[in-house]
Amino acid sequence: MSKASPADIMPLATVMARLRDPDTGCPWDIAQDFASIAPYTIEEAYEVADAIERNDMAALCDELGDLLLQVAFHSRMAEQAGHFTLQDVIDGITQKMTRRHPHVFGQNARREDGHAQWEAIKAAERAEKESDPSALAGVANALPALLRAEKLQKRAARTGFDWPDTVGVIDKIVEELDEVRAATTQADRTEEIGDLLFAVVNLARHLKVDPEAALRAGNAKFDRRFRAMEQQAGADFAALSLEAKEDLWQQAKRQEKTP
Template identity: 50%
Template sequence: MDLPLAAQVFDVLRIAPPSKLMLLEARALASAHVPPYPPDVPALLTNVDSRELALHLKDVLLTTYPKEHVVFVVEGEKKKEEKVETISGDDFSENTCLYVPALGEGTSFEAFAEIVAHLRAPNGCPWDREQTHETLRKHLLEESYEAISAIDSGDFLDMCEEFGDLLLQVVLQSQIANEEGQFNINQVVQGIYSKIVRRHPHVFGDLELEDVDGVLANWEKLKEKERGRKKDGKGLLDGVPLALPALSQAQEYQDRAARVGFDWPEIEGVLEKIAEEIEEVKRATDEKELADEIGDLLFALVNLARWKKVDAESALRGTNMKFKKRFGYVEQGARKQGRELSALPLDEMESFWQEAKKKES
């Protein structure tokens, strides 16, 4: 760590050395995709010795910092103020340093973990302090659905907010577990980090796989080995959450079974199965049999969606929203005429419905 160089840089910049600083050799970021440090701490990157490295640093910084974020290029007694987006890499040498001032307060994961811990501390929030894993369960479910709704809406500002709410639930649950001596958020992060590396030997190892199907098949083999090591008697489908919506659960069951070869060889078999299930629905003689056969038909339709690489849950959710919007147009049409919806004949409702469809195209 070159502390004298850091002191020299701050002398040239004519600013006081910050109380916290990330001091890194620029080459340490040569293979990075995001900055390997918390962005609410200033960073000094030393020995930016080539245009190629400077442009790579620019790409890495742009993943985290706004394009207009001001940085400083320092070489010897010379300094130049730049915006991240305008880093050109010209005139960079082994003596060039790049000083990156901190982002605002609360822009790092560490800062967020700290405020969540503060909420649970003796001088924190009474409501947060009394929460348990069980009392937060409904909030985790609610925030998950709200995040999905934001995705479906395509509203990126809404997505950003809802992902934050979902992150709060993960960090808060981990903080409670930490207080109980079970695990902490760092172990949560390390666990998923290790799992991703372990299950991607084609990225982080030397295994060669040709396509997505090969990746998924190998993924299932790795998971099978992990289940074998745990020796808990769980099968291939036991890892699918029972709380999943039925369409998502059905598609996940089918996906996992298909990865080990339990699948129709051609899509014709899927289509024939749907036709067969429709006939069985027609032949059902009582409510229980009808419910069973309709369930089988829905399961077969989900399988068709899987074969066509369509997410059945999202597809039905989209159709639900489309129906809601069109029906709302029918209701609005009745109100404009000063009539009750229930008083409209079916042909007039259908006319409004067709108008709604035309407006969508």
């Protein structure tokens, strides 16, 4: 693989400009706007995460290219509307990373863990830009729900609003589960299950477990075991009784644990 200079991103910008040319470009690309492209941007970010989880470096290279295309696409639309250019995006993030790492780029640079300093600088920058004085300001509504819950809790915890240990969090989960059981309407059930999920994310945060990664692993486990059940039963799987399916599920679990 050839080594590329940072300037080599510009041919991608040229391709994007051609695709968005009102006279000679691609009709589909021309018709898009920020809102229509945003779901693709989110999807590509998840595909990057999936490639990392599978430790597939060839796929990761490909998916990072797809994600980079999203940056070029949004930047080109912004340039056409007179807002900013791809170069502005590159310059902005370069300056931000330099500004937020004074322990690396500052006059008195020294090798240390700069996470606390990063958060302090980030908070100061946010205070300058945000009209919302809340500690929760800037936690984007569009984030995946599990991730947003975790970020909201972390922000609240910085103000001292947090459980001192996991005991209180677990008690809260039990309380929320009881409220789910007691709910009598669909609206109440929806609300209480939301509270329950929020409390579970809180427990994951206290235990330093990434809730999104944990749920992905749970999904993968279910997928793997269910497929094993289907393979064991063959074409008659759907016709089996629930008890028979449960037996197959337990077999699948035992097979996974067998060295």
